[in-house]
Amino acid sequence: MPIDLYQLTGSPPCRAVLLTAAALEVDLNLKKVDLSIGEHLKPEFIKMNPQHTVPTLDDNGLYLGESRAIMIYLANQYGKKDSLYPKDPKKRALVDQRLFFDLGTLYKSFSDHYYPIMLAGATPQQATYDKMNEALTFLDKFLEGENYVAGKTLTLADLALVVTVSNFKLMDYDLSKYSNILRWYAKIKAEAPKYNEIESVGMKAISCVSADSKMPIDLYQLTGSPPCRAVLLPAPAVGVDLNVKNVDLSAGEHLKPEFIKMNPQHTVPTLDDDGLYLCESRAIMTYLVNQYGKNDSLYPNDPKKRAMVDQRLYFDMGTLYRSFANYYYPIIFTGVTPAQAKYDKLHEALSFLNKFLEGENYVAGKTLTLADITLVVTVSNFPLMDYDLSKYSNILRWFIKIQAEIPNYSELESIGMKTFADFVEHYKKKT
Numbered sequence: 001m002p003i004d005l006y007q008l009t010g011s012p013p014c015r016a017v018l019l020t021a022a023a024l025e026v027d028l029n030l031k032k033v034d035l036s037i038g039e040h041l042k043p044e045f046i047k048m049n050p051q052h053t054v055p056t057l058d059d060n061g062l063y064l065g066e067s068r069a070i071m072i073y074l075a076n077q078y079g080k081k082d083s084l085y086p087k088d089p090k091k092r093a094l095v096d097q098r099l100f101f102d103l104g105t106l107y108k109s110f111s112d113h114y115y116p117i118m119l120a121g122a123t124p125q126q127a128t129y130d131k132m133n134e135a136l137t138f139l140d141k142f143l144e145g146e147n148y149v150a151g152k153t154l155t156l157a158d159l160a161l162v163v164t165v166s167n168f169k170l171m172d173y174d175l176s177k178y179s180n181i182l183r184w185y186a187k188i189k190a191e192a193p194k195y196n197e198i199e200s201v202g203m204k205a206i207s208c209v210s211a212d213s214k215m216p217i218d219l220y221q222l223t224g225s226p227p228c229r230a231v232l233l234p235a236p237a238v239g240v241d242l243n244v245k246n247v248d249l250s251a252g253e254h255l256k257p258e259f260i261k262m263n264p265q266h267t268v269p270t271l272d273d274d275g276l277y278l279c280e281s282r283a284i285m286t287y288l289v290n291q292y293g294k295n296d297s298l299y300p301n302d303p304k305k306r307a308m309v310d311q312r313l314y315f316d317m318g319t320l321y322r323s324f325a326n327y328y329y330p331i332i333f334t335g336v337t338p339a340q341a342k343y344d345k346l347h348e349a350l351s352f353l354n355k356f357l358e359g360e361n362y363v364a365g366k367t368l369t370l371a372d373i374t375l376v377v378t379v380s381n382f383p384l385m386d387y388d389l390s391k392y393s394n395i396l397r398w399f400i401k402i403q404a405e406i407p408n409y410s411e412l413e414s415i416g417m418k419t420f421a422d423f424v425e426h427y428k429k430k431t
Contacts, residue, residue, distance in 0.1 A: 002029040004058040005070075006045070012107065012163050013067030014055045015198060019159045020071040022194035026078045068099045071156050083153050094150040098142070098157035107164045109135040114171055121274050124291065136168075136178055143180035147187060154191055162188040166199060172239055174294045216243035218272040219284075220259070224419030226321065227281035228269045229412065230377045234285050234370060236407045238293045282313045285370050299370050308364040312371035315352070321378045323349040328385050332423075350392055353379075357394035361401060368405050376402045380413065384421050 005021075005028040007014035021028050033039045033054050040052040048063040049056040057064040057073070064070050075085035086092050109132040116122035139161065142149055150157040165185050168175060175182055189195050219242040221228035235242050247253045247268050254266040262277040263270040271278040271287070278284050289299040300306050323346040330336050353375065356363055364371035379399055382389055389396055403409050 001060045003027070003060075004029045004031055006031045006033050006048070006054055006056040006058070008033055008035060008054045009201065011054055012167055016160045016163045017055050017057075017067050017070050017074075018198045019163065019192055019195065020074055020084070020156060022198060023084055023154070023159065023192065024074055024078050024080075025193075026074055068103060068156070068160060071160065072099075075156060083155070084159075085156050086151070091151055095155045095157045098150045098155075099160055101138070101142075102157070102160045102164055106135045106139060106161065110164060110167055114167075123274055123276065132168075132173075136175070136181065139165075140178040140180045143184045146180075147184070149184065154188070158184075158188050159192060162192065162195075163199075172294055217241070217274075218243045218245055220245050220247050220262070220268055220270040220272070222247055222249060222268045224416050224423050225268060226377050226381055226420070229416035229420075230281050230374045231269045231271075231284050231288075232412050232416070233373045233377070233406055233409065234288055234298060236412075237298060238288055240288055240292045282317060282370070282374055285374065286313075289370065297367055297369070298373075300365070305365055309369045309371045312356070312364045312369075313374060315356075316371070316374050316378055320349040320353060320375065324378060324381055328381075346387075350382075350389070350395065354392040354394045357398045360394075361398070363398065368402070372398075372402045373406060376406070376409075377413075380417060381420065384417065 003026065005014075005017060007017070007030060009032060018028070033045070033056075035054075039045065040054065045056070046052050048058060049065045051065055053065055055065070055067055055070060057070045059073075059077075062073075064073055072085055075082075079085065085095060109128070113124065113128035113132050117124055139149070148154060148158055149161055162185065165175075165181060175185075189199075217240060219228075219231060221231070221244060223246060232242065232244075247259070249268075253259060254268065259270070260266050262272060263279045265279055267279055269279065269281055269284060271284045273287075273291075278287055286299055289296070293299070299309060323342070327338050327342040327346050330338050353363070362368055362372055363375055376399065379389075379395060389399075403413075
């Protein structure tokens, strides 16, 4: 009689069972359960498994739920030897401990943090994120000096845990600080029978669920607007897809009640991340990195490094971009040339930036940060106004370097800068 496995493609517990069957050379008759139409709630399924969960095993009338229990049963019943699940009580106890650790600690921490985000569009919580870090630290410690997670050979514990760790990779979680996990992960992927075949299908399925289930992050913006362009630039670097919604200011869309509800200042850009409404471009940029960044390089956690980035962000808003806007926007919108004092302020602001960059490759530290991203957009506006930057050699050197380093810079800024340039020309002709 066939051994039926009722399962959902991509489900981590189901994938762990499939890896076990492959290692034991057991053929399973796979029966897909469509949870979306309630197949797991039908009387015939509940008869097999009152918890109505997948995976569920039917081995000639033996009905079994819980993936790790199924894995143990298959090893006990069909294993030609006991290496996957040793009979020796001490060896077996270590495998059991790791299986319970996976269920109750590591996989639990993953599901507690990511499943609400994936399935309900919930806002990530720092507390659950910290629990994941803690769980991964435990696993990394277990693997210190070890090739396998529970003994000297491949066991069920490795097969269960390798699936859980693979889920972290799918969510773009940065595992680089867990060197023992990464070493072990590569080894188990190479050793587990049919790993690539089973996991390529399963991981693809769950990655689609992850991508499709995330609530969109809406960015209300005006193409060409310098603050909006600045927000678009860090998004690819932190792996965030923004659902861009253009706001027609000329038609007063920013003055509609539904927009003012999000942003009483009725300005662009405005971000809507699942009900979190945020305006001011630099606040949006820092939020995106804090919330979604895989690391803190763009906006360092270290207070001293962050302070320098903050200083440059405020310098841009209150000094450099302000001096640009104060001088050029009256020319663009009204055709009136401001007083010389405003032009002098513009020169003064550029001189400050040039001084900041003396002997430096970046504007706030030794790596690319949000300060470089916001300032490079501001500086890019000056050539559009035919302002001669040649006397600011440090700015020009830095400007070329940052354009080359920011992901997708040319693609994003080519559109934004052209639109801004067209906008400028349109108002020049009117005046």
